[in-house]
Amino acid sequence: MADSKGFSSDSGSSAGDSGSSAGAVTAAPAGNSPAGNSPAGNSPAGNSPAGNAPAGKGPAGKGVVAMASDRSTGTMRVKRGLAEMLRRGVIMDVVTPEQAKIAEDAGAVAVMALERVPADIRRDGGVARMSDPALISQIQETVTIPVMAKARIGHFAEAQILEHLGVDYVDESEVLTPADEEHHIDKWRFTVPFVCGATNLGEALRRISEGAALIRSKGEAGTGNVVEAVAHLRSILGDIRAIRSCDAAERYAWAKRLAAPIGLVDEVADAGRLPVPLFCAGGLATPADAALVMQLGAEAVFVGSGIFHSSDPPRRARAIVEATTHFDDVDIVTKVSTGLGEAMAGIEMGELGVHLADRGW
Amino acid sequence: MEEQQGSGRRASGRHSAPGRIGVLALQGDSVEHLAILRDLGAEATSVRDGRDLRGLDGLVLPGGESTTIQMLLESSGMWSELALLIASGLPVFGTCAGMILLASRVMDGRSDQRTFDAIDLSVRRNGFGRQVASFESDLEVEGIAGGPIRAVFIRAPLIESVGPGVEVMASVAEPVAARRGPLASEQRSGGNASDLRTDGRAPAGSRVAARVPVLCRSGPILVSSFHPELTGDSRLHGYFLDMVARGYPLVATEAGSEADKQRSA
Helix, strand or coil, X not given: CHHHCCCHHHHHHHHCCCCCCCCCCCCCHHHHCHHHHCCCCCCHHHHCHHHHCCCCCCCXXXXXXXXXXXXXXXXXXXXXXXXXHXXXXXXXXXXXXXXXXXXXXXXXXXXXXXXXXXXXXXXXXXXXXXXXXXXXXXXXXXXXXXXXXXXXXXXXXXXXXXXXXCCCEEEEECCCCCCCCCCCCCHHHCCCXXXXXXXCHHHXXXXXXXXXXXXXXXXXXXXXXXXXXXXXXXXXXXXXXXXXCCXXXXXXXXXXXXXXXXXXXXXXXXXXXXXXXXXXXXXXXXXXXXXXXXXXXXXXXXXXXHHHCCCCHHHHHHHHHHHHHCCCCHHHHHHHHCCCCCCCCCCCHHHCCCCHHHCCC | CHHHHHHHHHHCCCCCCCCEEEEXXXXXXXXXXXXXXXXXXXXXXXXXXXXXXXXXXXXEECCCCHHHHXXXXXXXXXHHHHHHXXXXXXXXXXXXXXXXXXXXXXXXXCCCCCCCCCEEEEEECCCCCCHHHCEEEEECCCCCCCCCEXXXXXXXXXXXXXXXXXXXXXXXXXXEEHHHCCCCCCCCCCCEHHHHCCCCCCCCCCEEEEEEEEEEEECCEEEECCCHHHCCCXXXXXXXXXXHHHCCCCCCHHXXXXXXXXXXX
């Protein structure tokens, strides 16, 4: 597979023990590389490697049923696939099953289950950790849409618990207090897909090289202020546009400057986009905020404190869903922005004690 | 493989313009469908409101969240218009969430879940499990030449029963919880779909090996539990374009008319 260049060291780790669920067949490394699933994706190569890998491990445990021998779980295509299904959608932070229901009723494509929204984490201070598994399970039982949950940066044991709970996406999140100041989680080792935050293209590509299947621009969570989300999105997309027009020699300089694998820089240059979907997070509070970042090039949005810290959460949630879908239809965005009540108060960047976006490396 | 796909398309005898195909683009992965359809020479357009539905020869309902797509179809005023078009015989290809929207019956859905009732299937949302159980697999498809199709299942809906007149084009082995019952059969794909229903239930709590349908067709409606748009393999889209171009009862003429009779009854 010529197109897995730049991944030889990273993807190798995927071949071994993934923290996979019963019956899972560990994917071949090539199948896990984002390069094998590049948006161009028409090469027959994309169809072959994982499928022809000697799979054959039967279901663990009961062993009652003969499964199709080539069934592969946790491949990059499968991980990224769910992110692709969430496009043009809104993922909402919820802290109770009741809020999860409100989010689903409003048309959320997924919920992020957590104990406190970022605005409250900010207010309370102290160490913010993974949520109580009981809360996550209750929310999973309440809604039919995907449920995501956050683990601390580098805290692979929290991520193992979340995978064990069957959450649909793990957010290795700067909103929680980092557990490791040097290393992010080796995400290739997991069957569950990961989303990671990024403030710039280099950070995004490093997370992808560690196995992230979805990138969200970080913004500044819990502020109700979209300014950082815009800055990060513009930085990532601006650099992608710049790389696209550079020659082969310049790509090496970019790789060096971004501190990112040359294979991924090549992929971005060739495709003109990240090898995984790019969503936007951190400070969105209004339908217009959603329309803004979608027009800038985000493929979906995360809304945290902005919904349940407003005066009319169901209505605001619904309005943000409509504005995300119809982001380029000013008539609809105007309509749904009308008479929504109070948005969350919001914080100026100058007043911030802690910049969450600085966490992660 | 590319060549085989290409020759398959030429062999279909369509002229150069295979028609105008809409892809519902409210939420989900419409982009991949649009790209494949355009590669195949179709005029593919995004559908986001009622105006976009006019003059279509076929429609794709993509993957995404069925509850979200349903809500957006209602709020955009497209639901009733689309229901009329489907009832009047518009060819529609539904993948994953799109299949849920076309099925007659949905289990594990929301209480307000609605469908277009266009194909006689019972579908269980996320019946293959949560994301950690999502998988890809090779699939032999009845009526598609050139080797197996790589199928990607993402929190996929499980077809629990199929009505008469529904042709099963592909199936996968799946350990089905016995309490769910209905598909304890070793029926191979392409057989008479109604045979897949069985009353034989295993003891409660156990799981039984079954082949569950994952690609079905009835008249102008084609549905898949999986995502053919995620692999770059265009053969199923080519098949759908053939359905559009040639008129839908390609092989299953009787089945199609039976389904029509049943719907109108």
